[in-house]
Amino acid sequence: MNWKEVPVAVTGGASFIGSHLVDKLCALGASVTVIDNLSSGTLENLAQSPKIDFVRLDLEYASISDIRKILRGNDIVFHLAAIHGGRGYIDSHPADVCSNFAIDHHVIESATMAGVENVVIASSACVYPPKLQSRYDTDYQLQESDTDSFHLDEPLSADLEYGWAKLMGEVQLNAFIKQYGLKGSSVRFVTAYGERENETHAIVALIHKANEKMNPYVIWGTGEQSRDFTYVSDIVDGTVLAAEKVRDGTSINLGTGKRFKLKEVASLVFDLMNFHPELAFDTSKPMGVVSRALDISRARELLGWEPKVSLREGLERTVKWYVRTHVPTGKVNEVLLMERQVAPTANPIFSSTSGAPMVQRGEN
Ligand SMILES: NC(=O)c1ccc[n+]([C@@H]2O[C@H](COP(=O)([O-])OP(=O)(O)OC[C@H]3O[C@@H](n4cnc5c(N)ncnc54)[C@H](O)[C@@H]3O)[C@@H](O)[C@H]2O)c1
Numbered sequence: 001m002n003w004k005e006v007p008v009a010v011t012g013g014a015s016f017i018g019s020h021l022v023d024k025l026c027a028l029g030a031s032v033t034v035i036d037n038l039s040s041g042t043l044e045n046l047a048q049s050p051k052i053d054f055v056r057l058d059l060e061y062a063s064i065s066d067i068r069k070i071l072r073g074n075d076i077v078f079h080l081a082a083i084h085g086g087r088g089y090i091d092s093h094p095a096d097v098c099s100n101f102a103i104d105h106h107v108i109e110s111a112t113m114a115g116v117e118n119v120v121i122a123s124s125a126c127v128y129p130p131k132l133q134s135r136y137d138t139d140y141q142l143q144e145s146d147t148d149s150f151h152l153d154e155p156l157s158a159d160l161e162y163g164w165a166k167l168m169g170e171v172q173l174n175a176f177i178k179q180y181g182l183k184g185s186s187v188r189f190v191t192a193y194g195e196r197e198n199e200t201h202a203i204v205a206l207i208h209k210a211n212e213k214m215n216p217y218v219i220w221g222t223g224e225q226s227r228d229f230t231y232v233s234d235i236v237d238g239t240v241l242a243a244e245k246v247r248d249g250t251s252i253n254l255g256t257g258k259r260f261k262l263k264e265v266a267s268l269v270f271d272l273m274n275f276h277p278e279l280a281f282d283t284s285k286p287m288g289v290v291s292r293a294l295d296i297s298r299a300r301e302l303l304g305w306e307p308k309v310s311l312r313e314g315l316e317r318t319v320k321w322y323v324r325t326h327v328p329t330g331k332v333n334e335v336l337l338m339e340r341q342v343a344p345t346a347n348p349i350f351s352s353t354s355g356a357p358m359v360q361r362g363e364n
Pocket residue numbers: 011012013014015016017018035036037038039040041042057058059060061079080081082083084085103122123124125188189190191192193201340
């Protein structure tokens with residue numbers, strides 16, 4: 001597909017994954033509008049792509065007609081805006097995470113009304129039944145059919161409110177496809193990591209603690225829990241390919257199919273940072289499902305996609321970035337590990353770099 005000057009909008013484009021997606025779309029030549037309320041995303045994340053249009057908007061509270069106006073004229077919407085964080089955050093903020101039901105509805109309905117051709121939504125491995133991920137001694141890879149958002153007459157089960165909201169996002173997308181002929185796809189990300197991610201997520205939390213020389217070094221849970229850690233550039237490549245190749249609402253796993261225990265990842269981080277502390281395990285902390293990895297055969301088949309970055313290589317890049325951008329304070333910041341939004345924001349509903357008026361939350 002030729003992306004030159006294709007108008008696209010990225011909701012949540014100032015986020016960790018969103019900003020990498022924006023960088024890639026700009027490099028491909030697309031004409032990009034970012035919509036974000038900067039509640040956890042930052043303008044600094046967008047510094048590498050200065051030519052974008054940026055609209056500061058709260059997609060939970062803005063009216064459908066405001067969102068529709070901004071989306072009109074875009075061929076593709078990549079929908080990544082979400083109340084989201086690592087396990088500690090989603091476990092302790094169940095009500096906040098429910099905002100995602102509203103955010104997804106607003107974006108999907110507005111995109112449909114604006115005549116957008118194609119909506120790609122950021123879904124998650126949290127849409128899968130926790131029961132399939134409850135054993136340490138397993139090599140089971142979750143398949144898209146384990147949670148089929150087209151078959152609403154089948155039992156469904158998802159991981160916490162966050163997983164249910166992601167699943168309902170997929171259900172909503174499919175409903176608009178069925179009724180209004182919208183086109184789109186859902187890409188199911190799993191434990192993404194890389195530069196610009198925050199400390200609520202496992203890998204960046206591990207790096208933060210090592211950067212602060214925590215000793216004894218505390219790992220949340222048993223350390224035996226395993227995940228399919230996927231480097232951000234692979235996630236972004238798969239997302240762009242989904243926009244190019246899939247339009248019937250199909251859900252697609254984007255992972256590596258490999259699983260690593262958290263304590264193995266910690267050990268790689270220690271090697272890279274030349275730090276070898278004593279280990280302690282805190283099983284009172286949230287650790288999520290026991291074991292999770294994705295089957296990626298559908299992504300291979302439909303997208304011709306393959307993850308390229310090994311865990312070691314991705315960790316090297318992430319550690320380098322973290323150490324370069326974070327000056328140690330000598331103390332682990334426990335708030336950073338739990339809260340996606342550390343600095344309070346004004347949380348405006350609407351403002352833009354083009355000087356549009358700012359409307360404070362609740363005024364519309
Ligand atoms: N990071 C992962 O491992 C992972 C895994 C699975 C799925 N995802 C999904 O991928 C997407 C991006 O994830 P991320 O890790 O970059 O998250 P993030 O927290 O960095 O990004 C969320 C973005 O949405 C914006 N946002 C939140 N509420 C908003 C609102 N009401 N209006 C407008 N903007 C709002 C935030 O400011 C932020 O830029 C999210 O949808 C997330 O659920 C991420």
